[in-house]
Amino acid sequence: MKLNINNVFSKELPADSVLENERRQVYNACFSYASPKQTAKPTLLHVSPSMLKNLGLSSIDAKSKYFLNIFSGNQVLESTKPYAMCYGGHQFGNWAGQLGDGRAINLFEIKQNNNQWQVQLKGAGVTPYSRTADGLAVLRSSVREYLCSEAMFYLGVPTTRALSLSLSGDKVLRDVMYDGNPAYEKGAVVCRAAESFLRFGSYQIFASRQDNYTLKTLVDYTIKHHFTGLGTPSKDTYIQFFKTVSERTLNLIIHWQRVGFVHGVMNTDNMSILGLTIDYGPYGWLEGFDYGWTPNTTDRQHKRYRFGNQINIGLWNLLQLANAIYPLINEAEPLEAILNEYKTNFEIKSLAMMRSKLGLEMADKNDEKFILDLEDILHQTETDMTIFFRQISNFEKKKPSEGLKLIHDAFYAPSEVVGDIKKRWENWFNAYAERLQCETCLDKARKEKMNLVNPKYVLRNYMSQLAIDKADNGDYGLLDELFKMLQNPYSEQPEYNNWFAKRPDWARDKVGCSMLSCSS
Numbered sequence: 001m002k003l004n005i006n007n008v009f010s011k012e013l014p015a016d017s018v019l020e021n022e023r024r025q026v027y028n029a030c031f032s033y034a035s036p037k038q039t040a041k042p043t044l045l046h047v048s049p050s051m052l053k054n055l056g057l058s059s060i061d062a063k064s065k066y067f068l069n070i071f072s073g074n075q076v077l078e079s080t081k082p083y084a085m086c087y088g089g090h091q092f093g094n095w096a097g098q099l100g101d102g103r104a105i106n107l108f109e110i111k112q113n114n115n116q117w118q119v120q121l122k123g124a125g126v127t128p129y130s131r132t133a134d135g136l137a138v139l140r141s142s143v144r145e146y147l148c149s150e151a152m153f154y155l156g157v158p159t160t161r162a163l164s165l166s167l168s169g170d171k172v173l174r175d176v177m178y179d180g181n182p183a184y185e186k187g188a189v190v191c192r193a194a195e196s197f198l199r200f201g202s203y204q205i206f207a208s209r210q211d212n213y214t215l216k217t218l219v220d221y222t223i224k225h226h227f228t229g230l231g232t233p234s235k236d237t238y239i240q241f242f243k244t245v246s247e248r249t250l251n252l253i254i255h256w257q258r259v260g261f262v263h264g265v266m267n268t269d270n271m272s273i274l275g276l277t278i279d280y281g282p283y284g285w286l287e288g289f290d291y292g293w294t295p296n297t298t299d300r301q302h303k304r305y306r307f308g309n310q311i312n313i314g315l316w317n318l319l320q321l322a323n324a325i326y327p328l329i330n331e332a333e334p335l336e337a338i339l340n341e342y343k344t345n346f347e348i349k350s351l352a353m354m355r356s357k358l359g360l361e362m363a364d365k366n367d368e369k370f371i372l373d374l375e376d377i378l379h380q381t382e383t384d385m386t387i388f389f390r391q392i393s394n395f396e397k398k399k400p401s402e403g404l405k406l407i408h409d410a411f412y413a414p415s416e417v418v419g420d421i422k423k424r425w426e427n428w429f430n431a432y433a434e435r436l437q438c439e440t441c442l443d444k445a446r447k448e449k450m451n452l453v454n455p456k457y458v459l460r461n462y463m464s465q466l467a468i469d470k471a472d473n474g475d476y477g478l479l480d481e482l483f484k485m486l487q488n489p490y491s492e493q494p495e496y497n498n499w500f501a502k503r504p505d506w507a508r509d510k511v512g513c514s515m516l517s518c519s520s
Helices: 049-054 065-072 139-155 200-208 212-226 235-259 307-328 332-357 367-378 385-394 400-406 419-436 443-450 461-472 477-485 494-499
Strands: 031-033 043-047 083-085 088-091 094-098 104-112 115-122 161-174 183-194
Touching (some): 043 049, 049 161, 065 161, 065 183, 088 200, 094 200, 139 161, 139 183, 139 461, 139 477, 212 235, 212 307, 235 307, 367 419, 385 400, 385 443, 400 419, 461 477, 477 494
Antiparallel strands (some): 043 161, 083 104, 088 094, 161 183
């Protein structure tokens, strides 16, 4: 097994001078050295073929004991020094101080085909940033992260990736619902990779401590390696850096809204500086279309991170990043202009995204009202978002009366679609048919385009839970089935048609199938 190691983060940024792996506050450093915990009996459960290739590895490599040891944390690759990253963050709107990689350990960086990959293990043991936690992960949360990060990639959503999923052979104590009933579960380790795992909180921690020297060092490093087109460091470069981060963040959240994904815990320490989906905890896909839904039990009361508020939280988080890098610019006006541009661009890009979901290529002055009317009707009775948008690609503009029949299977309670609700749907489909008359695209071509932005298959929480339950009993067949299916989410794949279905009734309130805790 040969890897093209190209460590730049740990070579160019300041390291923690304390070498002991003890929980502590870390100052004037971007990372601390920390070695993975030796596990009892590691077992490789699954590997992503595309990520093997991205890292310059083969399927033969993945079958070796050496691969298992390296990517489960049982062995450190020669001439490398694993480390955990230092960062802070706002959690649920409140400054939490130092957070850091409490259960993630970066192994090394790889350069392959001109792409840089930072490779890390999640659930590999304690680091200086673990606070009161054990730094470990369990099978259920690891299955969810492994499947979801790869599913998001194939949906076309910017994301971190996953290389492998392994059992550790250890038992890990967890209180999944925070109700005082902890239980031992199977421990697991996910190996994940990204160009960088830097997040907003990586910069906030130094600003909060007025450590402008390390702040500047980290921002300059980030621009040098990840925003190379911006040029040499200067005030104008820092402004352009923030503008690019803002644009990437907006692009990311528009993608989330397009596929009905809710992150669930958009704290600033979970916001990638590269605009990637990062840290898959209590996430979920919409079942019924609902702007008020959050998958996070911790967020149940205030619903800060609900589906319809993600774009606003993105703006709030960008404001915190602007405050963090302000000492490098000392001028508020350009940062405020970028934040205002984010608001304007969201309205424009959100409308364009919804047009694409409805197969509308031409702009019309009444489109915003037309789409708002649709969203309002979708809230009238529980309507499955994924099925609805996939099915309306079959709509024929000359047959508006058949619209309701097309989306019948999207309703969780079809018997409720009567009276005023039924009339509103009929009126909307008539308006849709009329609106499509303005388009030059034929029904068949429109369907093909709509099916490229409206997935047929997404990783619903109940699907993950079924895979978790089977995996917990030593059956990994469903894990592999879902992994394969989710590699082609926009294709019909008739062999998987049983997964193109509404959430079953038994999953409505089942733990792991509806809302999830941060330990999920």
